[in-house]
Amino acid sequence: FSVVRRQESSSSSVIRRSFFSEANPERKVAILGAAGGIGQPLSLLMKHNPLVSSLSLYDIAGTPGVAADVSHINTRAIVKGFMSDDQLGEALEGSDVVVIPAGVPRKPGMTRDDLFNINAGIVKGLCIAIAKYCPNAVVNMISNPVNSTVPIASEVFKKAGTYNEKKLFGVTTLDVVRAKTFYAGKANLDVSGVNVPVVGGHAGVTILPLFSQATPSTNALSNEDIVALTKRTQDGGTEVVEAKAGKGSATLSMAYAGALFADACLKGLNGVPDIVECSFVQSTVTELPFFASKVKLGKDGVEEIHGLGSLSDYEKEGLEKLKAELKSSIDKGVAFANQS
Numbered sequence: 001f002s003v004v005r006r007q008e009s010s011s012s013s014v015i016r017r018s019f020f021s022e023a024n025p026e027r028k029v030a031i032l033g034a035a036g037g038i039g040q041p042l043s044l045l046m047k048h049n050p051l052v053s054s055l056s057l058y059d060i061a062g063t064p065g066v067a068a069d070v071s072h073i074n075t076r077a078i079v080k081g082f083m084s085d086d087q088l089g090e091a092l093e094g095s096d097v098v099v100i101p102a103g104v105p106r107k108p109g110m111t112r113d114d115l116f117n118i119n120a121g122i123v124k125g126l127c128i129a130i131a132k133y134c135p136n137a138v139v140n141m142i143s144n145p146v147n148s149t150v151p152i153a154s155e156v157f158k159k160a161g162t163y164n165e166k167k168l169f170g171v172t173t174l175d176v177v178r179a180k181t182f183y184a185g186k187a188n189l190d191v192s193g194v195n196v197p198v199v200g201g202h203a204g205v206t207i208l209p210l211f212s213q214a215t216p217s218t219n220a221l222s223n224e225d226i227v228a229l230t231k232r233t234q235d236g237g238t239e240v241v242e243a244k245a246g247k248g249s250a251t252l253s254m255a256y257a258g259a260l261f262a263d264a265c266l267k268g269l270n271g272v273p274d275i276v277e278c279s280f281v282q283s284t285v286t287e288l289p290f291f292a293s294k295v296k297l298g299k300d301g302v303e304e305i306h307g308l309g310s311l312s313d314y315e316k317e318g319l320e321k322l323k324a325e326l327k328s329s330i331d332k333g334v335a336f337a338n339q340s
């Protein structure tokens, strides 16, 4: 019995040491919209992430149940649920990373921009609270239309005097996840070793996968294949919306992608070197004020924004084509945030 006890206490002290070591500091992650289609599986995945010590689950309804459920999983993060406006401050206080999947999803026949009227107000309200309660947090914006909600967040933070362009990210990871899956499938490659940068924004033609830079490269794909892969990546969200036939948009693949991106942000904050992900950020890569491209993540958020690299003629054309729509979505967000 004593041997068993000694083993237990020595292994738990090892665990304790690793939990609080410098490489694995305490990190609080808040999920706003945690009881939704994305929020629930994302809460599960973040509870599973050993980098998270405190997980704060906020929604306008349903969070007590989600938090009670997720909290029983025997992993590091201490889980707390928060519901309604008066608990939002407590949910946010001390957060290192805030992930926002709050808002309505598309139904068949809608564009992401059709969500603007509802989601812009939701995002604005949540960002006002972030500026007040955790102004230094890294913000991962999932709510659509991302091309407008990120500019809304930036304007809200500017007004509050808390804007740090290095800490605001539009989550475009799902586009990369899709591009990798579709490319590997078509070229018959092991998807686990595949990488495809996706740049631009997160809606229709503003999503620009750079298959010319995909690794490993392949001779197996024709120009027609590349055109079809590009279109499938751009329409990936719509493919899911139609398949769900009125029951919402991507939730499980988005939770996976959101968890990947939040993990990359946490690793960057913790000083893990060479963490690079595509994300929609304030940018000078093009003449547009926000643009998705490869971003190196560090202790203060964005450490470096990579340029576009060399593009095929088809990609150059796609880049020129996306600018007008992306600009108008950005302008729409900025204008909304500055309405009195």
Ligand code: NAD
Pocket: 032, 033, 034, 035, 036, 037, 038, 039, 058, 059, 060, 061, 101, 102, 103, 104, 105, 106, 115, 119, 122, 125, 126, 141, 142, 143, 144, 145, 146, 171, 172, 173, 174, 175, 202, 248, 249, 250, 251, 254
């Ligand atoms: P959902 O309706 O299932 O869940 C949304 C949740 O947000 C609900 O639980 C709702 O109660 C909550 N909510 C609403 N107002 C809130 C507020 N003020 N504060 C906190 N929570 C609030 O929708 P979903 O399928 O989870 O999608 C959420 C959003 O994510 C949509 O806008 C969708 O378009 C977007 N999305 C983005 C991507 C991406 O790649 N960036 C991918 C998929 C979905």
Ligand code: LMR
Pocket: 105, 106, 112, 144, 174, 236, 237, 238, 240, 241, 249, 250
């Ligand atoms: C996606 O790409 O799946 C999301 O943006 C949701 C949508 O409306 O398509």
